Amino acid sequence: MELFEFLTPLFVxxxxxxxxxxxxxxxxxxxxxxxxxxxxxxxxxxxxxxNGLALLLGLYVGGISGGLVPAVLLNIPGTPSSITTTFxxxxxxxxxxxxxxxxxxxxxxxVGGIISLIALYFFAxxxxxFAIRFSYVEKFLIIIFALSVMAALSTDLLIGIFSGFLxxxxxxxxxxxxxxxxxxxxxxxxxxxxxxxxxxxxxxxxLIGIFGLAAILHEAEAGVPKGMSMKDLKVSSKNxxxxxxxxxxIVNLVRSSGxxxxxxxxxxxxxxxASILSxxxxxxxxxxxxxxxxxxxxxxxASESGxxxxxGGALVPLLSLGIPGDSTTALLIGAFTLQGVQVGPLxxxxxxxxxxxxxxxxIIANFAMxxxxxxxxxxxxxxxxxxKHILFPIILMMCVVGAYTINxxxxxxxxxxxxxxxxxWLAKHLSLEIAPFIIGFILGHSSEIxxxxxxxxxxxxxxxxxxxxxxxxxxxxxxxxxxxxxLLSRKKQDNTANEVAD
Amino acid sequence: MFEFTKVTIDFExxxxxxxxxxxxxxxxxxxxxxxxxxxxxxxxxxxxxxIFSKMDKKRFFGTLFLTVLYxxxxxxxxDLWPNTGYxxxxxxxxxxxxxxxxxxxxxxxxxxxxxxIVALIAPTFVWWLFTDLFFLSLP
Numbered sequence: 001m002e003l004f005e006f007l008t009p010l011f012v013x014x015x016x017x018x019x020x021x022x023x024x025x026x027x028x029x030x031x032x033x034x035x036x037x038x039x040x041x042x043x044x045x046x047x048x049x050x051n052g053l054a055l056l057l058g059l060y061v062g063g064i065s066g067g068l069v070p071a072v073l074l075n076i077p078g079t080p081s082s083i084t085t086t087f088x089x090x091x092x093x094x095x096x097x098x099x100x101x102x103x104x105x106x107x108x109x110x111v112g113g114i115i116s117l118i119a120l121y122f123f124a125x126x127x128x129x130f131a132i133r134f135s136y137v138e139k140f141l142i143i144i145f146a147l148s149v150m151a152a153l154s155t156d157l158l159i160g161i162f163s164g165f166l167x168x169x170x171x172x173x174x175x176x177x178x179x180x181x182x183x184x185x186x187x188x189x190x191x192x193x194x195x196x197x198x199x200x201x202x203x204x205x206x207l208i209g210i211f212g213l214a215a216i217l218h219e220a221e222a223g224v225p226k227g228m229s230m231k232d233l234k235v236s237s238k239n240x241x242x243x244x245x246x247x248x249x250i251v252n253l254v255r256s257s258g259x260x261x262x263x264x265x266x267x268x269x270x271x272x273x274a275s276i277l278s279x280x281x282x283x284x285x286x287x288x289x290x291x292x293x294x295x296x297x298x299x300x301x302a303s304e305s306g307x308x309x310x311x312g313g314a315l316v317p318l319l320s321l322g323i324p325g326d327s328t329t330a331l332l333i334g335a336f337t338l339q340g341v342q343v344g345p346l347x348x349x350x351x352x353x354x355x356x357x358x359x360x361x362x363i364i365a366n367f368a369m370x371x372x373x374x375x376x377x378x379x380x381x382x383x384x385x386x387x388k389h390i391l392f393p394i395i396l397m398m399c400v401v402g403a404y405t406i407n408x409x410x411x412x413x414x415x416x417x418x419x420x421x422x423x424x425w426l427a428k429h430l431s432l433e434i435a436p437f438i439i440g441f442i443l444g445h446s447s448e449i450x451x452x453x454x455x456x457x458x459x460x461x462x463x464x465x466x467x468x469x470x471x472x473x474x475x476x477x478x479x480x481x482x483x484x485x486x487l488l489s490r491k492k493q494d495n496t497a498n499e500v501a502d
Numbered sequence: 503m504f505e506f507t508k509v510t511i512d513f514e515x516x517x518x519x520x521x522x523x524x525x526x527x528x529x530x531x532x533x534x535x536x537x538x539x540x541x542x543x544x545x546x547x548x549x550x551x552x553i554f555s556k557m558d559k560k561r562f563f564g565t566l567f568l569t570v571l572y573x574x575x576x577x578x579x580x581d582l583w584p585n586t587g588y589x590x591x592x593x594x595x596x597x598x599x600x601x602x603x604x605x606x607x608x609x610x611x612x613x614x615x616x617x618x619i620v621a622l623i624a625p626t627f628v629w630w631l632f633t634d635l636f637f638l639s640l641p
Binding site: 172183222224411461 | 637
């Protein structure tokens with residue numbers, strides 16, 4: 001049982017504590033699972049990799065699940081991924097079936113989480129085994145593919161691609177590292193800043209800035225809306241919840257969890273895409289599509305199993321290719337780097353204990369989430385009333401602690417936090433896409449090494465097309481995803497034009 | 503494969519190769535966006551004036567100001583007592599208090615008291631956690 005050495009009371013406690021805090025972050029509108037992970041990252045330094053991941057994965061699962069509470073009770077999604085839960089959850093709540101709606105959502109979340117976990121368990125090692133054979137050429141193309149998928153699923157293809165390349169560009173403001181075969185020269189910076197920027201912008205302060213500080217700036221801009229009072233949050237229980245509701249919904253549950261998992265596997269695509277897609281499918285295949293949006297339980301089932309399906313799915317590309325599946329898993333890369341562990345195709349094989357720990361942590365987190373929320377929903381609801389004027393300053397302080405301690409005390413990291421906090425705020429108003437930017441930033445450096453080293457060894461540009469059949473397949477996928485996106489935007493334009501004409 | 507696809511990379515300038523390519527792509531993308539969205543960009547002044555007119559200026563700029571002040575003072579104050587984390591502690595308490603007040607909507611004894619308590623306890627707890635328990639340096 002050497003492989004389960006990590007399973008200590010502390011480990012279980014950390015997962016459960018993480019899940020609980022995650023639910024709080026998820027349930028408070030304006031705070032997200034990503035922010036929960038960003039804020040709690042500094043706490044993981046002394047915990048070691050397995051225990052640190054236990055906490056972070058708990059936060060992740062809890063954060064994604066907690067969003068359903070305000071979605072049902074207040075018509076406000078607690079996290080972006082529970083937006084479709086509001087469509088049917090709130091009408092049910094207004095009908096006096098609040099508790100029933102919440103419990104349907106909670107159970108669907110559990111099923112979504114578990115199904116995606118099974119997919120993760122079987123799919124990640126297989127994909128990693130396959131990816132081990134990749135040379136620098138294929139690795140470079142995988143990154144381009146990841147960016148093209150993300151751009152394709154952005155609201156605007158051109159701006160999505162631009163954001164991804166901007167991320168790569170910013171990641172290149174550093175030294176071309178000798179350790180990776182570079183020539184040790186700095187680039188893209190004035191001489192006066194060389195002292196600070198020699199090592200580039202550190203990943204975690206950038207992420208904490210974008211997901212922590214920027215979120216607070218947005219809330220401040222909106223005047224820090226007052227917290228909820230218990231009066232707003234009445235959990236009505238006119239119609240009791242019963243598991244029999246799921247009898248006719250097994251197909252919907254499995255399909256939505258599957259869609260969530262698949263969307264999670266696509267790099268950089270967040271939870272809102274997972275739930276919107278599951279919801280749309282559930283509506284299309286439903287016998288009573290006209291009931292959707294008026295308090296149809298199947299809508300909540302689709303939305304919540306879809307967004308929790310994301311949790312396992314998003315870890316697949318992270319653990320097999322080193323490419324984060326969404327913004328929260330991008331932060332997990334930070335946790336790995338912190339402990340000196342590199343994620344990529346060799347990760348699972350070289351770190352079987354950590355791999356097991358992650359799976360066990362996810363199982364515990366999903367069940368902890370279920371029991372905490374299902375049986376204590378009335379108390380969980382009270383948590384939403386934690387006032388923001390208390391919470392936000394603490395979050396800001398934790399952002400500073402995280403940024404400062406990340407490299408053991410470099411104040412420039414705190415300024416990085418501020419720069420990217422303001423950037424995150426600006427980006428939203430400029431309609432820049434954050435997910436491709438982050439993935440570009442994280443993978444920019446590797447993509448440079450893969451690209452330049454491939455050219456140095458083969459001295460031929462055509463190598464990117466002729467290296468292997470995998471390279472050819474990847475090109476087909478890259479062109480396919482861009483073509484798909486162009487088609488999609490054309491269709492959208494046509495629809496708008498038709499609507500205008502009507 | 504073909505002669506024109508052949509490339510030789512000069513190691514001395516290899517650090518500029520990828521940044522140059524990315525800059526060119528960025529510039530191309532930027533120009534395409536400028537051309538495509540020229541109408542929207544031309545009227546962007548209006549977009550920003552709407553954002554600023556809707557903005558809660560006191561809270562937004564207040565947060566920015568407090569944050570910059572907080573970041574700037576932490577190290578100089580911390581340098582007075584090196585490696586103790588006092589800079590963090592001394593700056594965090596007023597920062598939490600002032601930020602709490604800034605975000606607060608109704609100023610009564612019942613609402614201000616929790617802000618004071620949290621401003622005292624939270625930084626002290628984090629300071630103790632990081633310096634005494636985790637042995638990590640704070641400013």
